[in-house]
Amino acid sequence: MKTVAGTARSGSWSLVFADFKEITKARLAVSVVFSSIAGYLLGAYNVDLRSLLLLAFGGYCMVGASNAYNQVIERDLDALMSRTKNRPIPSGRMSVNKALAIAIVLTLLGVVSLYVLNPKTAMFGAISIFLYTSVYTPLKTKTPLSVFVGAFPGAIPFMLGWVAATNDFGIEPGTLFMIQFFWQFPHFWALGWMLDDDYRKGGFKMLPTGKKDKGTALQIIMYTIWMMVISVIPVFGITGRLELSVPAATLVFLMGCVMLFFAFRLFEKRDNGSARKLMLASVSYITLMQIVYVIDKFV
Structure with a gap:
């Protein structure tokens, strides 16, 4: 019985982890973190492991939060499309409140982590979340110019790494x-x-x-x-x-x-x-x- 219960718990946690990866779009988030780290290495005079870890963690949180907010806002539209109908919210595996809570927690963790690096990095990270969720996402059903607007938060990560390393924008x-x-x-x-x-x-x-x-x-x-x-x-x-x-x-x-x-x-x-x-x-x-x-x- 213990083995069965343990297996069930293990399977349950696997599903939770899979949904977390889906709600934060883990693959995309990792690619964004890669860009940020590349920018950091280009800007750093001396590479500091602690700063790299803070940047990676904070960067993932910010991207994950943006994606979670996006899926909360677009949940009804996601249910209409083949590629998104099995996402955690439209499929019913995750409630809107739970997804929103994840987004808020990730936002706070991301801003704090990036602020520890320097305030400018946290500011640009916060701007990227705002533009992605409050401007780009609503425009996607209104005009093709949404891609132009979305390109602004999407271009921040490479730059963000340099700012994290130097506390300077130039x-x-x-x-x-x-x-x-x-x-x-x-x-x-x-x-x-x-x-x-x-x-x-x-x-x-x-x-x-x-x-x-x-x-x-x-x-x-x-x-x-x-x-x-x-x-x-x-x-x-x-x-x-x-x-x-x-x-x-x-x-x-x-x-x-x-x-x-x-x-x-x-x-x-x-x-x-x-x-x-x-x-x-x-x-x-x-x-x-x-x-x-x-x-x-x-x-």
């Missing part, structure tokens, strides 16, 4: 912000292209022209080019302490060319398969670009 974190800001447009429009039919069930307007057409594909190409340009600007020595060697800039540019290739393929074929390849290429780009930046600084 040209360096501003450049990191702009790189991730422009990257988000091809990334989310490729994702929006793939999921357009499902998004329409929830009333979400994610594509810039509202259609999977050449106009949307052309804008994806344009924003990819802007992303590539800004990603190599540090090689010219005009971004303060944020520097990039010629070999590293060349590598980053070539990685951008790969992403641009898939953007042109989407323009040519205008199908979900091409959009998926672009989306995957964009995920690889942002991760590898940040790794190249960090390695280039220390090597």
Whole structure:
């Protein structure tokens, strides 16, 4: 009997943990924490393990809180879409009050953790939550400009790491912000292209022209080019302490060319398969670009 009871408890906790990961979108949160850590390493004069842990914990809490608030607000719309109907709230596994409590606790933990690093870091973290939940989320059913608004909180993590390391906001974190800001447009429009039919069930307007057409594909190409340009600007020595060697800039540019290739393929074929390849290429780009930046600084 004890073994059965223990197994039941173990299974119950596994479900609770799985729902927590789902309500906070753990995979996305971890990728955001990775960006923050990359920004920290770029800005730090000396790497401090305590600061890194506070940044990672606080960053996860802030992203997790934003996602939990989002799922509370969009619970009825999530129930209409195939990709979201099994989330904890619309499936009935988690109550709205419980999800809201999780969001509030994560907000407090995140703000406090980031404030211990410095007040500027906590301020930017709080701004990201506010913009994501109070501006971006309501706009998703109103206008395709929601992607533009959502790009602001989405671009904060890379910059946030630098601010956490230096307690300063200047040209360096501003450049990191702009790189991730422009990257988000091809990334989310490729994702929006793939999921357009499902998004329409929830009333979400994610594509810039509202259609999977050449106009949307052309804008994806344009924003990819802007992303590539800004990603190599540090090689010219005009971004303060944020520097990039010629070999590293060349590598980053070539990685951008790969992403641009898939953007042109989407323009040519205008199908979900091409959009998926672009989306995957964009995920690889942002991760590898940040790794190249960090390695280039220390090597």
